[in-house]
Amino acid sequence: MANGSTRPTSRDVAQAAGVSQAAVSLVLGEKWRGRVSAATAERVREAARELGYRPNLAARNLRLGHTRTVLLVVPALTTEFFAGVYTGAARVAARHGFGVVLYPSPEGIGPARNPFASAQAALDGVIASSMAADALTAIRGDELPLVMLDSDPAGSLGGATVNLDIADGVRQVTEHLLGLGHRRFLHLAADIASWTFEVRAHELATRLAGTPGTSLRTVRAHISIDAARTAAETALAARSPRPTAIICDDDKLAAGAYKAVRRLGLRIPDDISVTGLDDLALATAIDPELTTVRLDAELFGERGMQALLAVLEGREPEEGDIPVQLVVRGSTAPPSAP
Incomplete structure (x- = not known):
């Protein structure tokens, strides 16, 4: 770090950019227009980025910041x-x-x-x-x-x-479907590497593993109705015996599952149940209305x-x-x- 300090200063930025400290203050305070050239301003910003200069943190003292x-x-x-x-x-x-x-x-x-x-x-x-x-x-x-x-x-x-207590939401969905008598499940999972979706998959697998006679298959799709329809239709057409319930990571995935089920000539919920997670406006716009987990956004x-x-x-x-x-x-x- 410049000057051997633990955190760079505006002087370090000025030296690296070849300008005065006043110019650094003008540029990083967004008051440079008409006072220094655009090329100089960019040089100062680049020096600040390379040095890791963070004026908003330099004087952190457990008070509210100044830009609000x-x-x-x-x-x-x-x-x-x-x-x-x-x-x-x-x-x-x-x-x-x-x-x-x-x-x-x-x-x-x-x-x-x-x-x-x-x-x-x-x-x-x-x-x-x-x-x-x-x-x-x-x-x-x-x-x-x-x-x-x-x-x-x-x-x-x-x-x-x-x-949000996503794990409990998955538990509520699983217990609801098990209570209705479902034992064969398809998990339509979001194809996103994110902790929240890992929690959903882990909790679902854990809950079903504790119930004898259950089966679980997982297919992944991007969070879009078309991607979900394609993934669900492929999974339902290729598997026998067919799952009796589809558990979806998201309401948009559930809407895609609806389209897949109907393209295969099946009925919701007579032939297959579907659940979502979010309780978006979409959940009450589709027919039948979607069983889902309400998240207070x-x-x-x-x-x-x-x-x-x-x-x-x-x-x-x-x-x-x-x-x-x-x-x-x-x-x-x-x-x-x-």
């Missing part, structure tokens, strides 16, 4: 769930004089462009879904005060975690923002997972006789 802006990093906005998370986070933020910038990671995976010239200078903290965690490294958001949503508490990039966002405020103030965030609720509708029924 939080970044919420989510997967691509393909469902209303993350809109609800944003609504809840913004509601709490507004009560404390903060703003929330919503940043959807492209496709939920891979590199993402930095939405700020210097994220560390422009933000006080980050709230991120584990499904979009890959974007954090690209925007260097993992170097700021951080709260992870839907993330393994044992490996959450060093940040605090806020989780707005409360999720509220708790995420409350946790980040606690981190910024040097307090311990509230512990405990957020409860979820099984909503039984018309897509599940006892299996028909062989």
Whole structure:
């Protein structure tokens, strides 16, 4: 590190860029236009990035940051769930004089462009879904005060975690279907490497392993109706005896399963039961209405923002997972006789 210090200073950035400290302050404070050239500004930003200079953290003293802006990093906005998370986070933020910038990671995976010239200078903290965690490294958001949503508490990039009780949601679905008499299951799983989906698969397998006479097959699909239809149709057409229930990781996957079942000339729930997870608006738009697990997205966002405020103030965030609720509708029924 420059000058042998444990953290670079604005002087280090100035020396690396060949400019004055005043120019560094102007550029990183976004006040450079008309005062230094665009080429000089880019040189300063590049020097700051290479040195790992983080002005927002340099004087951290357990007080609220000075920009009062939080970044919420989510997967691509393909469902209303993350809109609800944003609504809840913004509601709490507004009560404390903060703003929330919503940043959807492209496709939920891979590199993402930095939405700020210097994220560390422009933000006080980050709230991120584990499904979009890959974007954090690209925007260097993992170097700021951080709260992870839907993330393994044992490996959450060093940040605090806020989780829904997804494992209990899967338990509720499984117990509901077992109670109806189902024993042959197809798991339509989200084809995304994410802790939350690993929890769903593990909990489902564990619950069924404890019940004699059950069978479980898993197929994966991207979270889209067309991908789910293709995966479910292939699985149902190629397997005998046919499963009597399809457990889906997401309501959009369940909608794809509906289409697959009907293309094969089967009926829901007479021939096969289907469950989802999320309780999106889609769940009551399809027929029959979908049995699914209700996740309170707005409360999720509220708790995420409350946790980040606690981190910024040097307090311990509230512990405990957020409860979820099984909503039984018309897509599940006892299996028909062989």
